[in-house]
Every structure is written in structure tokens, then in C-alpha cells.
Amino acid sequence: MKFNLHSASSPDHAFQIAAGLKEGWRYIAGGTDLVIQLRRGVREAADLIDLSRISALRTIETSETSFRIGALCTHKDLEGHAALVREFPALQAAARVVGGHQIRNVGTVGGNLANASPAADVAVALLALDAKVHVRGPSGTREIAIDDLFVSSGKTTLQPAEMIERIEVTRHGDRSRSVFLKVGRRKAMEISVVSAAVSLKFDAGGVCESARIALGAVGPRPLRAKAAEKLLQGEVVDAALVADAAALARDECTPRSDPRASAAYRTAVVEGLVKRAITQCAAALSR
Amino acid sequence: MNASPPMYDVVGKRLNRLDGAGKVTGAAVYASDFSLPGMLHGRILRSPHPHAKIMRLDATAARKLPGVRAIVTGASQKLNRFGNFIKDFEVFATDRVYHIGQAIAGVAADSEYAAEQALKAIEVEYEPLPAVFDAIDALAQDAALVHPEWQNLKAAPIINRDGNRCGRTVIKFGDVEQGFRDSYRVYEHVFRTSPVHAGYTEPRVAVAQWSGPDQATVWCNAPLLFDTQSALAEIFGLPASHIRVVVPGIGGGFGGKLRLGMEHYAMALARAAKRPVRVMSTSEEELTAALFRQPATIELKTGVDREGRIVAKKGRIVVDSGACSGSGPLVASTATMILAGPYRIPNAEIEGVAVYTNNHPNGSVRAPSGPMPNFATESQMDMIAEDLGLDPLEIRMRNILREGDIAVNGQKMTSVGLAECLEKAAACIDWSQRKPEQSRGKGLACGWWMTSRGSSGAYLKLMQDGTLTMMVGVVEMGTGALTGAAQVVAEEMGMQLFDINVVSADSLTTPYDFGSQGSRTMFAVANASREAARDLLTKMRTRAAKALGADEGALEMREKAFWNGEKKITFAELAAQANAAVGGLIAEATYIAPAVEHGAARVQNHFSPSWPSPSFHVHATDVSVDEVLGEVTINRYVVAQDVGYAINPTYLEGQLEGGAVQGVGQALFEEIIMVNGQVQNGNLTDYKMPTSMDVPPIEVILVTHPSVAGPYGAKGVGEPPSIQPPAAVANAVAAACGKRIMQLPITAEKILMD
């Protein structure tokens, strides 16, 4: 493994550096995905543009309506932001189970999204929160719904030289709640074998106003179980409905077998996991 | 702990270890820290084929790359075959490869990067040959032979070979068939285990330097100095004394470094490059080309009477040695004792078989023969208990060996702490509440192990400051074994622990030792050093008596001095006098554990037919199973081990805790997944050792039934704690959710789907 490292002080500086490089360069933030890929020869890059010094992109901004999370925030930054995690417990739950302490100290939210692993934990949580992804490229900025960011394993809709600047999650107040659950062989340092994030919003009468179910490691990208979501919306969430929704979610998955687990196990487990996540979420809301 | 043992000044105390400060502050030098001026970096080209003929190997392009200093292949240097029991290893393949990961060539270059680039430029053409990957398949008459020329390979006479079978041991007595006919019930099961890595943190590494055409030094992390030295001597066709093996420090071994790692590659490359060369395996190489614990298939048939007492036991363990026999024959042989277990058995026929396959060669991992057969025996014990409606604790109490019983090898058992271990472990885990709630249950497993024999030597010299230097030929593996041995010497000499200076791990300067293996290090080194200390004290006393003008018998030894009434001569003064007058005060001694009598007629081709200073152990665990996800959570884990005597309880407990955690790894998480000889999870993302989140604090109970041979009654302790976890966890999982898992590891997927 051998590469030139270029440190960027701002997005524009990064674009400037990029303009002077031959094709085949990449951004690097925490490097916890990329360096391993380079070492294993899964990816190649002669030049890396280091974003980790762009401190402007390592803040979490709070407004009346949303939180705007800088792409360079680490998992520890997320985990430790009291206001954010109070409103979005799924984010904390996901950030907290990424690797171990060392990984969470350097791995970033932006990297977790841009790497586009179907098993990425924070990506799955953000998917259930309908996050908006603010992207900047040499020719300007744009906003992508997170569901439109992922294409397939390792592939996003980001254009060459585009970077993720911020991720925005909309606040829904007391009547919404989110849960993230993960299955793996170990209780830490574990890439999800299956993960599920559920976000529910109930109206004053306890009827489900909106539901989001995001699943990890059961398809080529972090995916939404949209049929299951639809089943819950407009209904009072009871045990029978949860069971039906979980079964629907299971059928929306197309898991693969790999050394971590068989497709059959993933299929069996995703149903139980979704059932548990919805149940926990609904229970928290009706408390 | 047991009732008030005699009090000593140094032994039995929780003293800080001699090597502690350096390791905590980072000052300690490990083999991987070691470097020499002008040193090159070596990398190894490995076979991508499980079995193939090498049609062409061309390193011309690679040689021309910048920074490349030497390339060695099987054709470029004449190197002899090697291997513990059978000479079936080649340093670099000559005309054929027989496993993926087999070394084909080595490159020495200015940097690791340059060496790696050169590997890619070496051109090799292969013609694939038929291969066999399953040990049971490999035993079939028509199986492809891994070594078609097996009859020409030099082998130790004890090995019983036939084609792919590279070892077979039998224990047989009584009449098993009649026993089965006489039994109330007969149970027959098959269990399987997976290969696991030894889990040391520091990869295998060696730096080699030649100081002439036939003289070399190797700095490495090998636990067996003299075995490594003679293996290298054999490979390079040199007298052993021409090769010096030095271990600057070792970052864990757990058996996985017992056999040659990188030493032979470093030596071959250094000879070709005429420069010092360092070769260190990458973590990927560690997980694809290390010496793993052999996977095993265990067939076990047991007949019992109405009360659950064993009437007859017939078993066969087949271990997959991989493409070279390595430790396999020994592992299969010793496994017969574990498969029998620490039980009274009137009729038995137990077979241990080692088999060649085209998988990567395996080696020794902590208690090499332990966990696989123990998993089978102790799982089946619970299955029998369940079928008979007996408590698993009770069925063991009815069958275990007790004082004076004859074990399967015909040996009369003494100092048997097993019943006490069972009682204490069960009490500690609150056994009467075996299924305390839904999806939660407790399991236990018992076992035995030996303290390996093999000899140790020790040199002692009294220093002129009155301290003592002790030179021994083992390596401190991190267990605290040398601190323990030094405590024994200090006790004998009336000194403090930190008065003992330990010199070790250099084949040139230290006396011969069988090495840091087999739960014997502290045991044997302490016995040899203690003997030398006694001799030294006699010499010191004689000189002291002369100096004080007194009778030897009248002298009193205290405060590092000999006293005659008010008059004294200190150890320092004695040393100074002796240094001036007679070349100092020195002593030496050697030790080998006494042979233990066994029934020779009961065993065939057995490597360790007697079982010296056996230790006894019971593990008990309390687990919960998530019945939706299959996930297992260990709530509590208890280890009760008969350690004979605790020379330093702190480090002893450390061994039992660490061993149990390692065993839990094999029980729940770890497996080298092989498909057609190719590792599927060759990285630390997917090879999963337990984290601190996966294991609760291990609760340790020390049981002390002293061994006659052991220093202060100590027994070997290091390996046993990793034997029982798979069975204990399997039994607890079965108690928790009713699922009996017959194949390791016990994954959520097996619990949910099988």
C-alpha cells in the first residue's frame, strides 16, 4: 500500500487539490473503511485527499426544526451529543456499536454513508430517520434524500469530486421515537449480520402517523421495508400488526450468504429483529 | 482456597512479576521490535492452489525491480526437509505444492513494499492435481494421496502410518463389545470442531544474520529455543551450535509459535542477500497460513448401567493435520486420554488418528488435544444424564476418578482434586437453580490434563551485591512462569523476589530446556533451579563457616547473611571473597519429572501413555439464549482448578481467566472457515476472538491437592483452562433452550436453524 496524502482545509481547497490530480484519487476521512480496502487491494488510489482537518464540517448544529450533523463528525461525537441522542435514540444506539472505542474516535458519519456498505450501522439509522444529505461539488451544492444516496454495495449517487458536507435530520418532537438493533456474532467489534432501525411517529390518539423501517446487511444496500411501513401507517400498532409488518419486511429482503451468516439465517432473524424493534419503539411512544 | 497451607516468605505470595514494569511502561523489547543495521525485509510468495504441480517458476522480472536484494526458491538453495515427527515440510516448494499458503519463494528487499511488489512479479505456472479436504474422506482407500511418496519420508518410529494416515494411537482394555451388551443403555454420537488460531497478538517474526558461511543468529519469538535450533540446523545442514536462537521477547504464543514460524525463511533470505533479513507475517498470513488447532471429528459410543455408571466406552477422534503432519500425530495420541476423560471405565477402546489433507498444516494450540475430545465427552455425559433423568453433576460424581483409582492408561491416581472442583464450582454457580428462568440455564464440564515432562537445566551464580542470577533455557511467554520459578529460588535462598536476576531465552548461553510448553515451564524450571539453589547454599554455607570460624551446623541463615551468634557474613561478602579466591560461587542442576507407571499393555503407539502430575478442572457457566436471534450471553463463568499449590495466586488466576476466555472464543465465536483448502475469513474482521463485552469476569476457585513432584506441590496450570469451555457452554446452552449443538462453534445460526 502506497499513496500520497493531501490535506484539505476546506471543501473548496479539496476541490482545488482534486483539480490538480490524475484520476483515481479518493477522499479520506477517518480511513477506517478505506485504508483496509486499500491494504486488501479491494480499492486502489494513488492520491488521497484528507478531509479530517476540515473542522467546519465537524459540528452538530441545532435549530428549531432539525439537527445538521457535519460529515466529519465521528461516531463518538454523535454518541456524546446529548440533545441529538435524546431525540434520536436510534442514532446513539447505532453509533455506539460501531467497532470499538478506537474506531469510533476516528470513523466518521460521512465515511459511514459514502462507503455505502449494506451493513453500515449509522447509515441504517439515518435511513430510518429520513435524513437529508447535503452534498457539495466543485460546481455547487445539492440535497439528496438519504434513500436516493445508496445504489449498491460500495456505490452511491455521489458524482466524482462531490463530498458529503452535512446530514440533516428533521425533529418530530415527543410523538416520535426511534430504535436501532443489531445482530452479530460478538457484542462488540462486529460488522452487522443483520441490523434494523425503526422510527415511528404517533398522533395524539396513538395512531401511527408515519413509520420508517430500515434494514442492514439483508440486500445490496441499506434498504427500506416500504411495504411493512405502509402496513403500519394509519393504524394502531398492536401485536398482530407488528407480526404482519415484520413478515412483510422479511419478504422485502434479498440477503446473501457469506462467511458471517447464511441467507437463511438472515431471513429468519430479520423478521424477529424488526418485530422487536417496532415493539420497543411503540412501547416507548405509548409510555 | 483450601485450609491454611504452611506460610512461606516468598512463595504463595501475590508479588509483582519481574517483567511487569517493562511491559507496563513499554520499555520491554519484543521480537517484533528487534532490528539490525542494514536489515532487509522479507516477504513470502504462497501457493494459491491446494494441490498442484509447479510447471514453471520464473523470478527474472522480480529480480530486476528496484530495492530487491535476493530471491530464494526451492531450486535456488538446497534446504533439507523438516518436521517434528515426519519430515514432510519443505521450506520452499520444490516441484509440487500440497496446500494453499505453502511457501514457494521468498524475497528480501529494502522495504516491505518493495518485497511485496516483487512477489507480484514472480511468475508461476501450476497444473492442478486432485486434492482432498475432509479428514474422514482422506482415510478412504481410494482417496487422493497428499504425499504419494509418504513411505520415503523419514518418520519417528512411534508413528503408525498408512497413506494419508499420519498417526494412530490406541488405548484398549477389557471387552467393550461385551460391555455394550451388558449396558443398560448405549449412546452413540458424532461431534465436530473447527480449526482456530492460537490468538497471539504479536505475529510470528524473525531476524536472521549470518556471521560467516556456516554460522547464523536468529532473533525470533519461538518458545522452544532448542527445538528451533535443531530444526534450523537440520534444514541448513549445520551443527546445532552454529545457530544461535535468541528471543528478545514474545507477544503471546499459546502454542501457536512452538514450531518454526519465520525463522527458516529469514535465514535462507539472509544467506542469499548477505545482509540481515527480517520476516514478519502479516495478519492476513496469520489467519490463512499459521499453525491452527486441528479440526476434529469425534465418534463416541458409551454404555452405562441403570445408575449412569460407565460400563464401556469406545471412541475415535480423527484430527486433520493438514498437508504436513506437524503436531497432528501427538495431538491425536494425547487426545485419547481426554476422550476417555477422568472417569472410571471398566472397558475401553479409544483411538486417536491423525490424517493428511490438502488443508493448511495445523500445529499446537494451548492444550492441543484438549477441547475437541472434551467437547465430545462432556457433551455426551450431559446427554446421557438427561436421558436417564439424572442431574449432570450427579452423573459425574458417580463416575469420576478418585484417590487410588486406576485410570484408562492403567495409572494409579493420586492427589485427585476433581470431586472438590465439582462441588465448589457447582456451589459457586448455584447449581441447585440450574434453570433459573425461561431461556436461561447452567452447564458444567470437567476434565483433566497433565504436566508435560521434558528436562530443564539451571545455572546459578551469586552476584557480588548478594543477589542471585539464574540462567534458564526457557522463554517467559507472559504467563509469569519465570517469576514463579524465581519465587521458588528466592524462598530457598532466603532472598526477596527482586534479588533474583533472570537470564533466559538464548540458546548459546542458557542451559538446555525442553521449552515453554506443556504447562511445565514453571514446574520444571523451578524444580531445576531449586535443586541448584540448594547446592549453591551448601557451598555458601561451607565458605561462611570457614570465614566465621564456626561449625556449619551452628550457622543460622537470615537477612541474606549467615550468622554465628552476633557475628555474620553477608551473601555479598561471601560472593566478593569467593570471586577473589576461587572464581565465584556458582551452581547448576537439571531436572526431569519422574516417570509415572502405567499399563503398557493397554496402549499402542502412544506418545504420552503416562500422565505426570495430572491436574483436574471443572468449568461451570450460566448463560442466556435469545431464542429469537439465537444469541448467547454468558452471565457467569466459574473455573475451579486443582492447581496443586499456588506459587503466585495472581498470575495463576490470570492463566485460568485468560484460558477460559480463550476457550469461550472456541466455544462461541472462533473458526477458520475453509472451503476446498481456502480460508474464507482470513482477516480480523471476520475471525472473531471474544472481546471484553463478550465475557463476564471469570470467577476462579483454586483447589490445592499437592503433587508430590511439583515445587511446593504445584501442578502444571497453563493449558487446562482452555479445555472445558466448549463443553461447559454447550451444556449450558442446552439447559437454557433445549438445543444440543454438536459442532463448534456454537453460533446463533446453529442454535436457531439446526
Ligand SMILES: Cc1cc2nc3c(=O)[nH]c(=O)nc-3n(C[C@H](O)[C@H](O)[C@H](O)COP(=O)(O)OP(=O)(O)OC[C@H]3O[C@@H](n4cnc5c(N)ncnc54)[C@H](O)[C@@H]3O)c2cc1C
Ligand atoms: C475494526 C473496525 C470495526 C468496524 N465496525 C463497524 C461497525 O460496527 N459498524 C459500521 O457501520 N462500520 C464499522 N466499521 C467501518 C467504519 O469504521 C465506518 O464505516 C466508518 O464510519 C467509516 O468512516 P471513515 O471516516 O473512517 O471513512 P473512510 O475510510 O475515511 O472513508 C470511507 C469512504 O467514504 C469516502 N468518504 C469519506 N468521507 C467522505 C465525505 N465526507 N464525502 C464523500 N466521501 C467521503 C471515502 O472516499 C471512502 O471511499 C468498522 C471498521 C473497522 C476498521
